[in-house]
Every structure is written in C-alpha cells, then in structure tokens.
Amino acid sequence: MIALTTLGLSPVGDEVGRIVLAAALGMFLGIEREWSQKSAGIRTFALLSLLGAVFTLVEADSLLVVGGLLVIVQGVLLAAEGFRDEAAGLSLTTSVSMLVAYGVGALVMQSYILEGVTVAILSSLLLVLKRELHSFAWGLSRAELRSATEFAILAFVVYPLLPAAPVPVSVGELSLELELRVAWLLVVTVAGIGIANYAIVQTYGGRGIAVTGFFGGLASSTAVVGTMLDHVRQRPAAASYALAAILLADAAMALRNLVIAIAFTFERGILYQSIVPLGAVAIGSVAVAAYTADWTESVEMELDSPFSLRNALVFGGIFLVVLVASTVARAQFGTGGLYLTALLSGLVSSGAGTTSAVLLYRGGAVDSNTATIAILLATAASIAVKAGLTIASPDRRFAVRVALWSLALLAGATAVTLAVIL
Template sequence: MVDPSTAPFVEVIGHLALAFGIGALVGLEREQSESGGTFAGSRTFPLIALYGALVAGFFPEFFPLALAVLAVPLTVAYAGKVYYERDIGLTTLVAALLVAVLGAITMHSSRGATVAIVVGGGVTILLSVKDPIHEFADRIEEGERRASAKFILVVLVVLPALPDRSVEALYGLNPRFVWLMVVFVTGLGFVAYVLGRILGLERGIAVTGIVGGFVSSTATTVSMAEKTVQNETLYHVCAFAVVTASIVMFPRALIEIAVVNPELVPSVVLPLGAMTVVGAVAAGLLYWRTTAEETVEPDELDNPFRLRPALLFGIIFAVVLLVSEYANQWLGASGVYATAFFSGLADVDAMTITLSQLAAEGEVTSSVATTGIVIAAIANTAVKAGLAWALGSKRLGKLVTIVLAAVVLSGVVSLGVV
C-alpha cells in the first residue's frame, strides 16, 4: 500500500496522476460516445478516479463508505438521464463506479498500478467497440448461444470440482491440469472465432486463413481444397488460405508454450519463428499472384465452444501426455519423437502442451521438447499438403506442397542451429 504519510511525495503524486490519467482515458471515450457527456464525461471521470485514489490513499478504512456515498449522486444523475433521455443503459454508471475502484487500486502498490492500467485500457476498448459487439451478438444464432452457454457452464462447474493433484487411478494424470488445458486451447479458438465474426470473413481471404488457422486449420484446408474442385482457377487464392491457416499453427504453438512453460520459449522460438517467416513470405507471394477476380466465399466456421470436440481434445491430450511420458521412460528421446510424429498427424496442440509440461517438470530436456514440438508441427503440416492433394485440384496440391515443403525445410535447418 502506498502510504502518503511515509512514501516520497513524488511517488504519491505519480500514483495520483496515474489515477487521473485512467479516469481521463475512460472519460474521453464516454464524452465521444452516444451519451455525449450528459451523464459523465471527460471532466467527471478523472475527478471520480481521483476521489477513489485519495480516499484509498489517506482514508483506506472509509473506502467502502466513500464508494457508497459516490453511488448516491451517480444514481440521481442516472435517474435524470432515464427521465429526460429515455435511455436506461447502465454502461456509463457502471464505468464510473469501476473508475473509482481503479483509482483506489493505483494507490495499493506498484503491481496494483499496473493492474489498473491494464484494466483501464481494457475497459476503454470495451466501451469503444459498442457497435461491433452488438452487431456480433445479433449475428449469433440461438444454437450457438446455447452451445456456448453449456460449455461455459460445464467449465465453471467441472474445473473447480476436479482434484488438482496426480490421481493414481488415472495413471498419475492431474485432472484439473488436463481440463484447464482443454479450456485454454478451446478459448484460443473462440477468441479467433469471435474476431472473425466481428470483422466478417467476407472482408478478405487473409482473415479467413488467419482465423481458420486458430479455429481449425484442417477444416480450412478441406474447405479450400473442395472449392478448387468446383472451380480450378481459384487454386492460387485457395492455396494462399491453406498456407496462411497452416503457418498460424506456429505462433499459436508459441502462445501455448509461453503459457505452460515460458522458459522453453527461447529454445523453440527460432525453429517455429523460421517456419512462420518462410510461410508468411510464401503466402505473400501467393497473394501477390492472385487477381481481383480470384475471390472465394469462405464457409462459416463452427463455434469452438462445443462440448463434444472439447471432450475429444481432452481425451487426446491425456493419452498423448501418458504415452509421451512412458515413451520417454522406456525408449528415451526416440520414443518421444515417434509419439510427437504420430500425435502431430492428428493434433499439434496436445503434443505442444505435453512436451512443454514435461520439460517444466524436468522429465525431458529442453532440446528434446523443442525437437518433439517441431516434429509434431512438421507432421501436421504434411497432413495439410496431403489433404490438398487428396481433396483439391492437382494445381492446388502441387502449389501447397512446394510452399509447405519450404516451410518444413526451414524448420529442420533451424533445428540444427539450435
């Protein structure tokens, strides 16, 4: 806690200035919004933030009372807004109370100040994207809403109930960790899905490839391959989408590694980064070769918040985790690499998280984990080329294979450097 009676004067002023800045940031957004500052705007919000900061800094024991006192004039102003403008929206009222809390958090500690900055920025962004969020909500069908609600409910109910320890009956697996990774991987796909729905996939084939890579690169590859069978002249633009979806897998893997085992990131960043760069350059050349007439209508992506695929991934992940651990004990690194290859044919996420976790526990070395992750990524990349050959036109298969072969080669070469 920043104690104004003992902390340096400059430090206290700095925290107060930070609170003022957060309030001003939110206030400017509210001033420019539809409310036009009739309820609270660019002057009121900084004052509310300072109010919260000063009370929390000098009279912390009275902060709950101060927050309740602040709620009184805010409620009166809100009632007047409803009466005169016939607008019952609670957004600005809630934002004002939150800004008071954020102002108080800035006085808590240096970490509290950092949290206040992050949350304040997030609140500002959330407030500023009102129209896109409403448009996205309007586009969601009833079935998607029910599926998402069921998934979230299961997550909230199941996750806290699972034991956070190794269970002998499950061969030493930690049920909560397995389910947490299911939620994490599904959440990555859902974020991309929401982004795609907000932006609209029709805005460009690049968006289709990137979003498709996070949601399901395999589904994107199959879709694009089928389109070249219907119209072979689209093989350039479809190849671009397939390559883009395929290379998104590499930064996605880096995100997963950074969450599960940040210390492994320096080892994998070179091979996965090289594969990403080579793939991005190739995708750029493919896009440059397309013409304005070469456009495709992307298929609708499925909502990743569905229970059955999530449970399937959980089973795959648990099996891969067990097999990898025993393969390492019985066969050493060669067993891990074989498991990585066969697992990568179906799913890269399971192997990426598995090896990251095993490296964090000291079961395998960073070198073995890095090589295994790259092998899994290479195997999955080969599957994309195979799908392009099997389901698409010969031109698509040939073009995708050449590009992805260059991507794979860059990964192999960079492994030698590591």
C-alpha cells in the first residue's frame, strides 16, 4: 500500500488528501462518458467515487455494501433506459463504469493508492479504446479465437497449479532448484508479447515498414525475414526497406530480451548491466533502419495464428533443456560452458537463452556479469541466424549488406558490453 502519510501529512490531512484523490479519479473516469454524451458523466462519476470514499471512511461495512447496491440499482435503471434509447451494450458499459468508480473511491480511502490509480487508468483505457477493441474482436477468425482461449488456459489455469516453492532436481551428481512458476510465467510472457504484437501487425502492418519490421519481429522475426526475402525476390528495388525491416526485427528481439532481463530480476537485483548492450543493439538497429529505409514503402505481412498451445509447450521444452544444459555445462566446464550453451540456444530461440540466464541468475548460480554475457550471446546468435537466412536471397548484394550491418551491430554491442563489465 502507498499512503499519503509518506509525504509528511497528518492523519487528518492524509484522509482529506485521499478524498480529493478519489474525486479526481472519479472525474478522470467520467471524462470519456461525458465526451460520449452518456446519461452519467464527469460529475456523477466524481460523486460516486466520493460516495465510496465516505462510506469507507466511516468504517461501516454494512453502509459500504448498501452504497454498492444502490450504485448497482442505478446502473440497472440506466441499462433499462438504454434498451429504449440506444444499444444496450453502451448503457451496460456506463453502468459497470459507475460501479468501478465507486470501488476506486473505496480503494483510495483504504490507502490502496497505487491499486486505485491503476484500476482507474485501465478502466479509462478500456472506455477510450472502444472502437479499436470492438474492431479487433469482430475481426477475429476462429483460429485466432481458439489461440486466445488456449493462451488463457496457459496463463490462468496451468500457472496456479504449479508449485510456488522451488523444486529440487538432480541431474547426475548435480542438483539445482527449478522455479517452475517463474519459468512458466516467462513462457506466458513471451507468448503474450507475440499475441499482442500479432494484433498490432494485423491492424497496422501494411501502413509502414517500422510497424511491419518492429512489431512483426516481436511476433515472429522469422516471418519478417521470410516476407522480406519474398519481396526482394519479386522486387529487387525493395532491398533498402527489406534491410530496414530485418534490422527493426533485431531491435524488437533485443528489446524483448531486455524486458525479460529486467522484469524478472527484481528479487535478486535488477540486471542493470544488460540495459546498455541490449539497448545498444535496439538503438543501433533503429538508427541503421532509419538511414537505409525507403519510408514511402509499406509491406503486408502474412503471419500464422498468434499462439498455439503446442508452440508454447515447445518453447517451454526448449527453455527447460537450455536451462538444464546451461547448469550442467557451467558445472562441468565453468562459465565457458554456460556461454557456449547460450550461444547455441540463441540459434534456436534467443528468448530461451535469455530466460535460462535470468533464472540461473535468480537462483544465485551465476553473477550479474556472467548472466549479461550469456544474454548477449543468445541475442547475437539470433541476429546471426537472421542474417544467415538472407543467403537464400538471389540478390547477393542485399545479403552482404544485411551481414555487414548485423556484424557492425554485434561489434558495437560487444564493445559496449566489455566497457560496462570491465
């Protein structure tokens, strides 16, 4: 919890501050409803948040429940009116939003400041992005809907069933502890990134090379390379933006690995060392893409279904093999064995190599410098694979340009890494 007393306020000032914040968040929620000319607008939402705050302040649970029931009744009346005047779904949205505003006021008054602000912001985004969300939902194919369902099973059914405590595992004479929940959460994170950016590519992919390359790279960097090879084969003049798309896919991959390295290392100590080298790859790739690309071109990408349970399990299996291999290699051959494993795993999946290094670091098996080098090696191997795939292009000059720029990026990232570590 985050209380306003941390700002030096007295208890009375703290309560008054929370009341003001509750009203402000209610107004924030009501802005979109007011702009959409609904029957409940900015004043109604502010008053509902204040009502939740006041009923919470008097510490009477029964009164708080009665207030919630009154908000529900008012929402039902608005929904009934909506059946006569407009589409029922819109009135239902307003009714539910009113209950959310009431809940936000109660959260803030109980000193759940961060939680209340988060709920208000997310709710406002759902209201503002109405058209985009409806358009996305209506445009889903049966395969995409099935993918979303499988992802929900992966994220919300399997995860709670896994043991929260680390599980000891013996590999020969070696023993290690696997954090199965963290490992599965990493798998879910990678799959979730792919789904989110699949949606973005499907919506905006044809509008520009930046979206196609970068977000396509997050969804499937191999798809980006394959698409660019097809375009270069059909149109040799497309080589400039094809090069940019591949480099932007590299930037997306490096950024994804950086997110994994930062988001999952809070408990042990954030891997700050990874920010500079992976950031150098991402920024360098974007800079080269901006220099080489013909920004007037656009590309339509054909991506497969964004997610499948089979692909997730395959990634999880690869990740588990890489983790065990990294542990065994480090025990038998020292850090050199870990580096070799990271390099080889990056040829298949830089995400698997990155997550393995992160978990080894979390478990205390390796230090921050060793984990950073392993992540960079996995990232470098992935960049090299994408450059190697361009050999299939009939345009040898295009393949050479991709290889040279990729080599320059790797050299720059390596130099930056050594400078940071040493």
